[in-house]
Amino acid sequence: MYKSILIATDLLPASLPALRAGLRLAQEHGSRVGVLYVVEVWMVERRWFTSITQEDIAFHQAFLKREEVAALRAVDVQTRQACADEGLEIDADAMVRDGRAADSIMAAATERDCDLVVIGTRRRSTTLGSVAEQVVRSAAQPVLVVPATIQ
Numbered sequence: 001m002y003k004s005i006l007i008a009t010d011l012l013p014a015s016l017p018a019l020r021a022g023l024r025l026a027q028e029h030g031s032r033v034g035v036l037y038v039v040e041v042w043m044v045e046r047r048w049f050t051s052i053t054q055e056d057i058a059f060h061q062a063f064l065k066r067e068e069v070a071a072l073r074a075v076d077v078q079t080r081q082a083c084a085d086e087g088l089e090i091d092a093d094a095m096v097r098d099g100r101a102a103d104s105i106m107a108a109a110t111e112r113d114c115d116l117v118v119i120g121t122r123r124r125s126t127t128l129g130s131v132a133e134q135v136v137r138s139a140a141q142p143v144l145v146v147p148a149t150i151q
Helices: 013-029 054-086 101-111 130-138
Strands: 004-009 032-039 093-098 116-121 143-147
Touching: 004 013, 004 101, 013 032, 013 054, 013 116, 013 143, 032 054, 032 101, 054 093, 093 101, 101 116, 101 130, 116 130, 130 143
Parallel strands: 004 032, 004 116, 032 093, 116 143
Antiparallel strands: none
């Protein structure tokens, strides 16, 4: 049923149930799967009251590159561990993007022609969580929201 699944993660323990659920679904359906972490880039989007130099920009770009490399490694390790814990044999694509989380998740889902997005939520008292809610509201494909309390 699902040919391509995108699993969004924030790499925190609360997102592990969503990762595991997405990986199980991918194995059941023989789906191609990508696991995405988004480095939220807020520095360039806000107004600063001091001047920004070329050195500031270079520092920020170098920092972002290091963060993306470290995050990609963390996504790969967490995905491999989840597969091992679940006894799954899946070749998942570890992915890192920068930008606003919900926008980056939806862009990746569209680019990969995903027919399911899996995302976790900490299940606060009355809301899904801002990113999960934004994804649900804007998704062109089904979204599976997995509470952190599900194992």
